[in-house]
Amino acid sequence: MSVLCLTPYPNIENAEKAFEGGSGENPIQPGGKVTFTCKHPRGFTDGSKTHEATCSLAVPDVWCTTFVKEETALLCPPPRKHVSETKREKEAVKKRANAREERETAKRGKVNGKVVYPNCLLTEKGKEYKGKVNVTETGKSCLRWDAPELKKIYDANPTYQFDAYPELFYEEFFLNLNPASHENFCRNPTMKNRPWCFVDDDGKIHSEYCRIPLCDDTRAPECKLTQKGGEYMGVKSRTISGFPCNSWLDPKNQEYERIQESKRLTFSDPLTATHNYCRNPNGSPGGPWCSIKDTGGSGLQFEYCDVPFCAPEAGERKCETGNQCESMVDMSTSSFNARRDTLNKTIHSFRTDTSGYALDIISDAIS
Secondary structure (H helix, E strand, O other): OOOOEOOOOOOOOOOEEEEEOOOOOOOEOOOOEEEEEOOOOOOOOOOOOEEEEEEOOOOOOOEEEOOOHHHHHHHOOOOOOOHHHHHHHHHHHHHHHHHHHHHHHHHOOEEOOEEOOOOOEOOOOOOOOOOOOOEOOOOOEOOOOOOHHHHHHHHHOOOOOOOOOOOOOHHHHOHHHOHHHHOOOOEOOOOOOOOEEEEEEOOEEEEEEOOOOEOOOOOOOOOEOOOOOOOOOOOOOEOOOOOEEOOOOOOOOOOOHHHOHHHHHHOOOOOOOOOOOOEOOOOOOOOOEEEEOOOOOOOOOEEEOOOOEOOOOOOOEOOOOOOOOOEOOOOOHHHHHHHHHHHHHOOOOEEEOOOOOEEEOOOHHHO
């Protein structure tokens, strides 16, 4: 009767093996032996110099060992690595970590550590979207938002096609109050379900939705893409002088009455009772602002917030009006920041425009 060992021999992790009476592959003849040695400087943890596993001569398919099978994982510590090998491994780990960080920052929209305004949706409705998709989900090309025929459609019946409030002027639905700056890109000026645009089907103008993905990370970047910054959705809630901002829906806010109902559509994000973040719902040329909760005796009712620019894309233009705009690529970082600082320093007093929103007295610093 054969008493071969058909099951694999018990193994000791990290140990070197030598075979007697076979190659170590099943089946193993009775008396076949595996000798284990541990190359760690201190050897096996139980003090043994070697351990063995022998195929039984009497009982079929049984291995006799000099060690407890359940403790093999701790019996032989891994051998110490050479210093240079350890250094190479650390460098490899560092490279993998850097690569992982680069992938994560790319998801967050960063280039060389500078924030880039995302080309995906931060919210499902995408009022804040400033990307360059200009075809609908059916592949049709979008019309320009400043096309005369669209303005005529709105003036004739704001609720038709636009689903809009008639209390607002056409321009007020657009971030920075300038339809022309949005060219023919998909937008959601009237807060439909998601970004959309108008298309012309053989003379019949109608709206269609666009297919734009939601960002993996929907946290809003703490920067603005344009000078006016109507797209800004960050959480900055203090002005350039350090005054805390008042909630937009606080009855004590001087703008409270004017931003009820339809005026909420001029914001880049939904308003809540606690929403006191810097915004620019009226297209003020100095950028995001807020009403001041506690002026500290300064007498100011409103003030701008210090919202930095996002990293520019190559050749992209970042302002909205006429020749008061220059390529961000042509403008050095130092000169650009200097102009921004000069602009902020010139803001000292405020007036109210015809729609009731706060506007400031701007010097020639923006020209």
